[in-house]
Amino acid sequence: MDNIAGTKSSLTWAVHISVVLLVALWLFPTLGLFVSSFRTADQISSSGWWNAMFPTEQTVQLRAGGRDAATQEGDLFVVEGNLLEDDEESPGTGVTLSRYGVSSRDVSAYAVGETAEFGDGEKLTLNADGSYRYESPEEPGRRGQRVFVTAEVPPDFTLANYDQVLFSGNSTDSMAKAFFNTLTVTVPATIIPIVIAAFAAYALAWMEFPGRALLIACVVGLLVVPLQLALIPLLKLHLGIGIGKGYLGTWLAHTGFGLPLAIYLLRNYMVGLPRDIIENAKVDGATDFQIFTKIILPLSFPALASFAIFQFLWTWNDLLVAKVFLIDATGETTVMTNQITELLGTRGGNWEILATAAFVSIAVPLAVFFAMQRYLVRGLLAGSVK
Amino acid sequence: MHPALLGLVTIVIGVGGCIAYFYFSNLFLDKVLFPAKGPNAGRNINRANQIRPWLFLFPAMFALGLYLGYPVVETLRLSLTDRDAGGAFVGLANYNQMLSEPKFWEAMRNNMLWLIVVPAASTAFGLLAAQLTDRIGWGNLAKSLVFMPMAISFVGASVIFKLIYDARPEDSAQIGILNAVWMQFEGGFGSVLFLQLLPTLILLAFAAIVGYVVYIFVAPFTSGQGKKGFWNLVLTAIVVLGGLYLVWASLSSVLGVWTTDFPYGQPQNWLTLPFYNNFFLMVVLIWIQTGFAMVILSAALRGIPEETVEAAIVDGANPFQIFFKIKVPQIMPTIVVVWTTITLVVLKVFDIVFAMTNGQWETQVLANYMFDKLFRANDWGVGSASAIVIMILVSPILVWNVIQARKEMR
Numbered sequence: 001m002d003n004i005a006g007t008k009s010s011l012t013w014a015v016h017i018s019v020v021l022l023v024a025l026w027l028f029p030t031l032g033l034f035v036s037s038f039r040t041a042d043q044i045s046s047s048g049w050w051n052a053m054f055p056t057e058q059t060v061q062l063r064a065g066g067r068d069a070a071t072q073e074g075d076l077f078v079v080e081g082n083l084l085e086d087d088e089e090s091p092g093t094g095v096t097l098s099r100y101g102v103s104s105r106d107v108s109a110y111a112v113g114e115t116a117e118f119g120d121g122e123k124l125t126l127n128a129d130g131s132y133r134y135e136s137p138e139e140p141g142r143r144g145q146r147v148f149v150t151a152e153v154p155p156d157f158t159l160a161n162y163d164q165v166l167f168s169g170n171s172t173d174s175m176a177k178a179f180f181n182t183l184t185v186t187v188p189a190t191i192i193p194i195v196i197a198a199f200a201a202y203a204l205a206w207m208e209f210p211g212r213a214l215l216i217a218c219v220v221g222l223l224v225v226p227l228q229l230a231l232i233p234l235l236k237l238h239l240g241i242g243i244g245k246g247y248l249g250t251w252l253a254h255t256g257f258g259l260p261l262a263i264y265l266l267r268n269y270m271v272g273l274p275r276d277i278i279e280n281a282k283v284d285g286a287t288d289f290q291i292f293t294k295i296i297l298p299l300s301f302p303a304l305a306s307f308a309i310f311q312f313l314w315t316w317n318d319l320l321v322a323k324v325f326l327i328d329a330t331g332e333t334t335v336m337t338n339q340i341t342e343l344l345g346t347r348g349g350n351w352e353i354l355a356t357a358a359f360v361s362i363a364v365p366l367a368v369f370f371a372m373q374r375y376l377v378r379g380l381l382a383g384s385v386k
Numbered sequence: 387m388h389p390a391l392l393g394l395v396t397i398v399i400g401v402g403g404c405i406a407y408f409y410f411s412n413l414f415l416d417k418v419l420f421p422a423k424g425p426n427a428g429r430n431i432n433r434a435n436q437i438r439p440w441l442f443l444f445p446a447m448f449a450l451g452l453y454l455g456y457p458v459v460e461t462l463r464l465s466l467t468d469r470d471a472g473g474a475f476v477g478l479a480n481y482n483q484m485l486s487e488p489k490f491w492e493a494m495r496n497n498m499l500w501l502i503v504v505p506a507a508s509t510a511f512g513l514l515a516a517q518l519t520d521r522i523g524w525g526n527l528a529k530s531l532v533f534m535p536m537a538i539s540f541v542g543a544s545v546i547f548k549l550i551y552d553a554r555p556e557d558s559a560q561i562g563i564l565n566a567v568w569m570q571f572e573g574g575f576g577s578v579l580f581l582q583l584l585p586t587l588i589l590l591a592f593a594a595i596v597g598y599v600v601y602i603f604v605a606p607f608t609s610g611q612g613k614k615g616f617w618n619l620v621l622t623a624i625v626v627l628g629g630l631y632l633v634w635a636s637l638s639s640v641l642g643v644w645t646t647d648f649p650y651g652q653p654q655n656w657l658t659l660p661f662y663n664n665f666f667l668m669v670v671l672i673w674i675q676t677g678f679a680m681v682i683l684s685a686a687l688r689g690i691p692e693e694t695v696e697a698a699i700v701d702g703a704n705p706f707q708i709f710f711k712i713k714v715p716q717i718m719p720t721i722v723v724v725w726t727t728i729t730l731v732v733l734k735v736f737d738i739v740f741a742m743t744n745g746q747w748e749t750q751v752l753a754n755y756m757f758d759k760l761f762r763a764n765d766w767g768v769g770s771a772s773a774i775v776i777m778i779l780v781s782p783i784l785v786w787n788v789i790q791a792r793k794e795m796r
Contacts, residue, residue, distance in 0.1 A: 011705070012521070019518050019528050026532045029546045029673065032563065036549065045554075048561050184392070192400040199408055200446035209439040213795060215447075220791040222454045224784045226734050228756055228773045230453060232766055233460035237452075247392060251400075256453020259446055288438055289412045317539030319737045320757070337541040341741045344545065351549060351561070358545035362538045369537035373530055377681050 036355035038157045044351045046153075055152045057098075059107050062087040064124070064134045064144035076135050083147060084130030099150040100126050107148035161356040175360050178339040182316060182361075184247060185326065185335060189254035189315045190308055196255070197262030198304070202292050204263065205270035206278060216267070222260040230257070231324050238325065246333065250326040257321070258311045265310075268382050269303035270296060306379025309372050313365050336361040404445065411441045458777065465770035480767035490772070492748055493755040496664055497779075500735065500751065503665070505728040507672045509721060512679025516687055517709065519680075529684065533677035540674070540737030547670045548742060551656040565653045572650050585643050593636040600629035602710060658747045667749055670738050675731065679724045686720035687713060726783050733779055752776055 035049040047056040065079045065086065072078070084095065099108035102118050110116045112128045123135045124145065134145055165175050203209075204216055230253070238249040273296065281291050297304075315321075319337040326333050334342075340357055347353050369376065415437060420430035468476045484490050515532050519525035535543065552562030560566040571577040603625045657663050690713055698712045714721070736753035743749045745758065752772060759769035 015518050015521055019515075019522060019525075022515055022518065023528050023531050026535065026673065026676070028563075029543075029550055030534070030538070032549055033546045044561060045559075047559050048563060048566050049549075050563065050566075188396045188400060191397055192404070195401050195404040196445045196449060199404075199442045203439045203442035207439040207442070209436065212439075213792070215443070216795065217788050217792055219450070221784050221788050222450060224730055224780055224787060225454050225458065226730075226753075226773070226776050226780055228734065228736075228753055228776050229461045230457035231773070232464060232760060232770060233457040234453065236460075248396070251396060252449075253453065256449050259450055260454070263446060287412065287416065288435075288442075289409065292442075313537055317541070319539070319541055319740070323757075324761075337539055337737070340541050340545060344548070344741060351552075354545055355549065358542045362542040365537040365539070366534065369534065370530070373533070376536075377533075377685075380678065380681055381685055 033355050033359055036351055037161055037359045038159070039352060040156055040158050040160070041350065041352045043153070043156055044355075052157075053155055055154050057150060058153050059148055059150050061104075062147050062149055064132060064147055065140075066142050066144040067140050068142075069144070070140050076137060077139050079132075079134040079140065079144060081132065082130045083126070083132055083149065095151045095153050097126065097128050097130060097149050097151050101148045102146065104146075104148065108150050161352045162360070165353060165356045165360060175336060175339060175357050178334050178336045179360065181333055182335045182337075185250055185254070185322065186312060186315045188251045189258070190311045192251065193255045193258040193262050193311060194304060194308060197259055197266055197307070198297065198300070199292070200259075201263050201266035201270055202288075202296055204267045206291075206296075207288070219260050219263050219267075223264060225260075227257050227321070231320075235324060245326060245328040247326065250321060253321050253325050254311075254315050254318075258307075258314070261310065262307050265307050265379060265382055266300060266303050269300055273299055302375060302378060303382070305372065305375040306382065309368060309376050310379055312368060316365055407445065408442070412438065415441065461770045461773050461777075464766055465774050467767060469764075469766045476767070480771040484768050484771050484775075489745075489750055489755060493745075493750040493752045493772075496748075496750060497733070497752050499664055500668060500671075500732045501729060504668050504671050504675065504732045505725045507668070508675040508679050508728050509683075509724050511672065511676040512681075512724065513683050513714075513721070515676065515680040516684035517713075520684060520687055529677075529680060532680055535674045536677045538674065540670070540735075541741050543670050543674055544738055544741035547666075547673075548657075551666060553653040553655045556651070556653055560653060564656060568654060569651065571648070577648070577650065581648060582643050586640050589636040589640050589643070593633045596629045596632045596636075599710065600626050600633075603629075657743055657749075660748045663743065663747055663749050667738055667742055670742070671732065671735060675728050679728065682720060682724050683717060686717040690716050726786070730780065730783060733776055752779075 032049050035052050036044055039049065039052060042058055042060075043052070043056060046058045047054075062083045064083065065081050069081060070077045070079050084097075097112050099111055100116075101107040101109040102116055102124060103109070110126075112126055115123055115125045117123050119136075121137045122145070124132060124147065126132045126147065126149070130149075132147070134140075136145075166179075167176065168174060204212060204219075234249075234253060238244060243249045243252075277295060277299075278291055281295055286294070317337065319335075319341065322335045322338055326335065327338055336357075340354070340361060343354055343357055415434050420434040420437075421427075424430075465480055466475060466477060468474055468479070515529070519528045519532075522528070538546070549561070550563050551565075552560075553565050554560050554562075560569055571581060603622050607622070656666050694712055694716065695708060698708050703711070734753055735751060736757060739745055739749055739751050739754045740757065745751070745754045752775060756769050756772040756776070759765045759772060763769075
C-alpha cells in the first residue's frame with residue numbers, strides 16, 4: 001500500500017530499520033543456540049557466543065614434564081619441552097601465550113619470557129610459543145610442575161558435540177534413541193487422525209442428517225477443552241484396559257486430542273468445494289464412498305497438508321502427553337523433549353551438550369516449517385474461529 | 387518388537403483398518419442390509435442414505451467422546467472423591483484443601499499475570515510486525531523469520547532462553563547475553579540513559595498510546611454521536627477502565643525506575659528474582675506466539691478495503707490516525723480471535739514453566755501445579771479439582787466460540 005493517493009511515505013527508511021531490528025531480535029535467541037552447538041566446552045564458557053568469531057582468552061592448567069623427562073645438569077634437575085605440544089589438555093599448538101603462573105592463587109603472575117622463582121629455588125621460564133625450561137635443585141615428582149597459562153585461543157568450531165549427542169551411545173547424553181522414539185510417536189499420531197477426521201468432515205460438510213448443526217457445535221466446543229482434564233481419566237482407562245503406558249496409548253491420546261481441530265479444519269475446507277462437482281457425480285451414479293475417495297480427498301489436499309503439519313509439530317514438540325501416557329519407570333521410551341528437560345537437570349551447565357541436544361530436536365520441525373510454510377499459514381487462517 | 391516396526395504396523399493396521407471399516411460398512415449397507423434392487427429399491431436407498439452419515443461419523447465421534455467428552459465428566463467426578471479412601475465421595479473437600487494452599491493462590495496470581503501480559507504483548511507485537519512488514523519488499527522473508535519460533539517446541543525455546551538468562555560468577559566471562567549487557571552498566575551516564583531515561587520514555591509513550599486509545603473510545607460519547615447500545619457501553623467501560631489501569635501502572639513504574647537502586651556489577655540470576663522471573667518466563671511464550679498473531683493479523687490487514695484508507699488520506703489523516711482509527715477498528719474481530727487463541731495457549735502453559743523453573747521461586751502456574759499434584763504428590767482429587775479450575779477459566783471462550791460458529795453457519 002505504498003502509493004496510496006500518490007504519496008510515498010517519507011518514513012520508509014524508518015520502517016526498514018524497525019523491521020531489521022525486529023527480525024534481529026527474534027532471530028538472535030535461536031542463532032545463539034545454533035552457534036553454541038558448534039563450539040567446544042572451553043570456548044563456550046570463556047566467551048559469549050556472539051564473540052565466537054573472535055579469539056578468546058582462556059586460562060588452562062597444564063603440567064611440565066615429570067621425573068622421567070628430567071635431565072641432571074650439575075646439582076640441578078632440568079626439564080625442557082613445550083607445554084602446548086606435550087600436554088593432552090593443551091588448547092592447541094597454534095595459540096600464543098601471554099601470561100602464566102605457577103600457583104592457583106595467582107594464575108597470571110608472570111609475563112611470558114620472565115623467569116618465575118618459587119618454592120625451594122625452583123625456576124621456570126616460559127616462552128610465548130609454549131617452550132619452557134624448568135630447573136629444580138631436587139628431583140621433580142612423577143607428575144611435573146603445574147603451570148597455569150593464559151592463552152589467546154583462536155575461534156574453534158567442532159562437530160564433536162553432535163557426535164557426542166547422536167552417536168556416542170552415552171545413555172544420559174544420547175538423543176539417538178529419543179529421536180527415533182519421537183519419530184515413532186509422531187508418524188502414526190499424525191496419520192491416523194487425518195483418516196478418521198476426513199470421513200467425519202465429509203459427513204458434516206456434505207451429508208444431510210438430523211443433528212448435524214449440533215455435532216458441529218460440539219466439535220467447536222471440544223476444540224478448546226484443555227487436555228489437562230483428560231490426563232487422569234484416560235491414564236486410569238489405559239491402565240484399566242491393559243494398554244498401560246506405551247506407544248499405543250500415546251497414539252490414541254494424540255488422535256483424540258487432534259481430532260477436533262482436524263474435523264473443524266477439514267469441514268471448513270470441504271464446505272467450500274463447488275457443489276456442482278459433487279452433484280454431477282451423484283447424478284452419474286457415484287456412491288458417497290466413491291465421491292469421497294475420488295473427488296473430495298484429492299481436492300482437499302491443501303487442508304489435509306495444513307492439518308498434517310499442525311499435528312506433526314504438535315506431537316513432535318509435545319512433552320505433557322508423552323510424560324503422562326508414554327514414559328514409564330524404565331525410561332526406555334523417552335522422547336526428545338523429555339530427554340532435554342532431564343539434561344537441563346543433570347547437565348545444567350554443559351551448554352555444548354544442551355545446545356546440541358536442543359538443536360537436534362528443533363531441526364526437524366524447522367525444516368518442515370520452512371518447506372511447508374505456505375500450508376501452515378493457510379491452516380492457521382482457516383483454523384482460528386472467526 | 388522394535389518400536390519403529392510397531393509404529394509401522396500400527397500405521398498399516400490403523401489406516402488400513404479405518405479404510406477397510408469405511409469401505410466394508412458401506413458395502414454391507416448397500417448390498418446386504420438395504421440393497422438397491424427388488425421391490426423396495428427406492429425405500430432402501432433412502433434408508434441407506436439415512437444411516438450412511440453415521441457410518442462416516444462413528445469412529446470420530448467414538449474417539450471424541452472417549453478422549454474428550456468422557457474425561458470432562460470423569461474429572462469432575464474424581465475432583466469430588468478421595469483416592470486414598472477408595473474413591474469415596476467427599477463433596478468439596480478437595481476444593482477446600484486446594485483453596486487453602488498458598489501454592490494454588492500463587493499459581494492463580496501468576497496465571498492472571500500471564501493472561502494479561504502474554505496475549506496483550508503478543509498481539510501488540512504481532513500487529514506491529516504485520517503493519518511494518520506489509521509495506522516493504524522483503525516483508526515475506528521478515529515475516530517467515532519472525533514466524534519461525536512457532537515451529538520450536540516449548541522445551542527447545544526454554545533451553546534457548548535459559549542460555550540467554552545464564553549467569554556466571556562475577557569474575558568470569560558472562561555467556562548469557564542478558565548478564566553480559568547488564569555487566570556493561572556501572573551507574574555512570576550510560577546507565578542513566580539506558581536504564582532510567584529510555585524506560586521512562588518507553589513507559590510514557592506506552593501510557594500516551596493507551597491514553598489515546600481510551601480517548602478514541604470515549605470521544606463518541608462526549609460528542610454525543612456514538613452508538614448507545616448496551617454492549618457498546620460495556621465494551622467502552624472495559625476499555626476505559628483497563629486503559630486507565632495501564633496508564634496508572636506505567637506512570638507508577640516510571641517512579642519506580644527512578645527510585646530503585648540497581649545492583650550494578652553483580653550478575654543476576656534472572657530466573658530466581660521473585661515476581662520479575664514471571665516476566666522472563668512470559669518472554670518465551672511471547673517470542674513464540676508473536677509470529678502466530680502476525681500471520682493472522684497481516685492477512686486481516688490485507689483484507690481491508692483500500693478505499694477506506696484512501697478516503698482517510700484524502701481527508702488529511704496522518705499515519706497514526708489511519709492505523710488506529712481506520713485499520714484497527716476494521717480488523718477488531720480478528721484481533722479478538724487472536725487474543726482468545728493465545729489466551730487458550732496461556733491457560734494451558736506447562737512445558738515452559740516445567741523446564742525452566744518447575745514452579746520454584748514463585749513462578750508456579752495452574753497447569754504445572756496440576757501436574758505436581760497428579761504425578762508428584764499423587765493426589766488425584768486436588769489435581770482433578772485444579773483441572774476443573776482450568777476448565778472453568780476456559781469455558782467463557784468455549785461458549786463464545788460455539789455462539790460464533792453457530793452464527794456463521796446460518
